[in-house]
Amino acid sequence: xxxxxxxxxxxxxxxxxxxxxxxxxxxxxxxxxxxxxxxxxxxxxxxxxxxxxxxxxxxxxxxxxxxxxxxxxxxxxxxxxxxxxxxxxxxxxxxxxxxxxxxxxxxxxxxxxxxxxxxxxxxxxxxxxxxxxxxxxxxxxxxxxxxxxxxxxxxxxxxxxxxxxxxxxxxxxxxxxxxxxxxxxxxxxxxxxxxxxxxxxxxxxxxxxxxxxxxxxxxxxxxxxxxxxxxxxxxxxxxxxxxxxxxxxxxxxxxxxxxxxxxxxxxxxxxxxxxxxxxxxxxxxxxxxxxxxxxxxxxxxxxxxxxxxxxxxxx
Ligand code: UDP
Ligand code: MG
Numbered sequence: 001x002x003x004x005x006x007x008x009x010x011x012x013x014x015x016x017x018x019x020x021x022x023x024x025x026x027x028x029x030x031x032x033x034x035x036x037x038x039x040x041x042x043x044x045x046x047x048x049x050x051x052x053x054x055x056x057x058x059x060x061x062x063x064x065x066x067x068x069x070x071x072x073x074x075x076x077x078x079x080x081x082x083x084x085x086x087x088x089x090x091x092x093x094x095x096x097x098x099x100x101x102x103x104x105x106x107x108x109x110x111x112x113x114x115x116x117x118x119x120x121x122x123x124x125x126x127x128x129x130x131x132x133x134x135x136x137x138x139x140x141x142x143x144x145x146x147x148x149x150x151x152x153x154x155x156x157x158x159x160x161x162x163x164x165x166x167x168x169x170x171x172x173x174x175x176x177x178x179x180x181x182x183x184x185x186x187x188x189x190x191x192x193x194x195x196x197x198x199x200x201x202x203x204x205x206x207x208x209x210x211x212x213x214x215x216x217x218x219x220x221x222x223x224x225x226x227x228x229x230x231x232x233x234x235x236x237x238x239x240x241x242x243x244x245x246x247x248x249x250x251x252x253x254x255x256x257x258x259x260x261x262x263x264x265x266x267x268x269x270x271x272x273x274x275x276x277x278x279x280x281x282x283x284x285x286x287x288x289x290x291x292x293x294x295x296x297x298x299x300x301x302x303x304x305x306x307x308x309x310x311x312x313x314x315x
Contacts, residue, residue, distance in 0.1 A: 003096035005029075005038040005116065008087035010080055011059070012049040014103040016210035018058045021105050022046075022069065028109050029068050037116050041094070043070040046103075047087040050077035080213070081184040084164060085176075092173040099167045104207040106135075107165040111202040115167040124172040124195035128165030131201040147223050154231040157191045159199070166190065181302040185226040232295035239288025246281030253278065 007025060011018065025044045032038045048056045048071065062069040072090050074083060084100050091098040097119050101107055107128055115126040133141045144161075151158045164186055168176065175193045176186075214222070227234070256270040 002036050002039040003119070004094065005032065005042040006091035006095040006098040007042075007044045007112075008047065008084065008091055008098050008100045009044065009103050010047045010049055010083035010087060010100075011051060011055050011103040012077060012080070012083070012213045013051045013053045013055060014210060015051075015054040015058060017104050017208065018046075018055065018062075020208065021103055022062050024105060024109060025101075026066065026068060028112055032113070032116060037113075037120065042068070043091075043094075044068055045070045045072065045087050045091055045098075047071070047083045047090075048073045049080070049083035050074050080164070081186055084186065085184060088168070088173055089177055092170065092177065095170060097167055097169050098173060100164050102163075102165070104210065106205050106207055107163070108202040108205060111165070111200050114200045118198040118200065119167055119169060121198075122196060123167075123198045124169040125190060125193065125197040126167040127159050127162045127190075127197065127199045129159065129199050129201050130161040130163075130204045133161070133204060135204055135206045143219075147226075151188075151226065151230070154227060154233045156188055156226075156230040158188055159191060162187060162199075165202075169195075171195070179302075181229070183225055183229045185222075185229045188226055188230050232292075232299070235288060235291035235295050238284060238291055242281055242284030242286070242288050244281075246278065246285055249274070249277030249281045 007029070009021070009025070014021075022044065029038070029042060029044060033040060033042070046059045046062070046069070048059055056071075056073055059069070059071040059073075063071055072087055074086055078086075088098055088100065097116075099112060099115060101109070111128055115128070118126045133144070136144070148158060148160050168190070172190075172193055172195055175195075176189065179189050179192075253274045256265075256274055259265050260270045
């Protein structure tokens with residue numbers, strides 16, 4: 001009894017890569033079919049994220065030419081994460097498992113076989129992890145490493161060198177769609193789902209055509225979103241800084257008073273210095289406390305599911 005597999009591919013202005021990508025993915029699907037690991041209801045689902053080039057017309061032609069191709073078109077550009085989610089939501093009711101993959105095939109599609117094997121062995125989530133970052137620039141490599149370390153420091157459960165190349169079973173997808181937050185950072189949310197998971201490593205390739213749709217600015221925004229979506233620790237730092245500065249100001253006040261008593265200072269110096277520090281400290285401290293409450297509201301408005309049931313056994 002083989003399973004239905006959907007390969008979900010978000011595409012934003014990818015006319016240069018689509019012909020080659022579709023050819024390679026079709027080969028992969030045919031190979032898996034032949035091995036009887038998947039059934040003929042499996043599809044390659046392209047999500048057009050509001051492209052302005054010929055992406056959608058290429059996708060429609062592909063759908064015409066072969067039944068294994070399918071497409072979703074978004075009303076406008078909503079960004080990689082949202083496009084991916086739209087694809088996964090579409091796949092959810094039609095598949096047993098879905099693999100998400102970038103259109104430029106930087107993630108080695110040979111890892112798909114192993115992902116499917118892990119799924120057949122009972123894993124609900126299989127993470128694709130880069131074994132090396134040789135093809136990335138030194139800049140991207142160091143910033144990425146720093147980012148993962150920083151996220152971990154902030155207490156976010158995130159898998160090193162794993163981007164959005166992963167397999168998710170139907171029930172993992174159902175769980176994912178229960179996360180109702182509007183700020184999506186999938187690689188932070190997926191580990192929250194739990195279930196049995198596995199890791200598959202692969203070599204990351206270079207983009208074979210076209211250019212990156214993630215310029216530095218988008219990358220920074222993405223990283224910042226990731227941090228603020230998962231951690232209120234930055235607010236804690238403000239509170240801590242406020243408390244520290246206030247403490248220092250109290251000490252300074254004592255010193256300033258002593259100086260005044262010993263007659264070292266000019267008129268007005270003590271009160272001026274004392275109040276600048278004390279007020280600054282109190283302000284930061286109160287900002288931090290207000291921030292704490294905003295943080296709570298923010299956590300609440302997310303309406304994240306509080307648990308996800310793995311199994312129920314009642315005799
Ligand atoms: N992408 C998207 N919407 C966007 C930006 C990117 O759907 O607004 C897709 C893009 O087509 C590709 C994937 O996200 O399939 C990853 O983008 P890219 O390869 O440009 O990022 P990089 O590998 O350089 O980080
Ligand atoms: Mg890429």
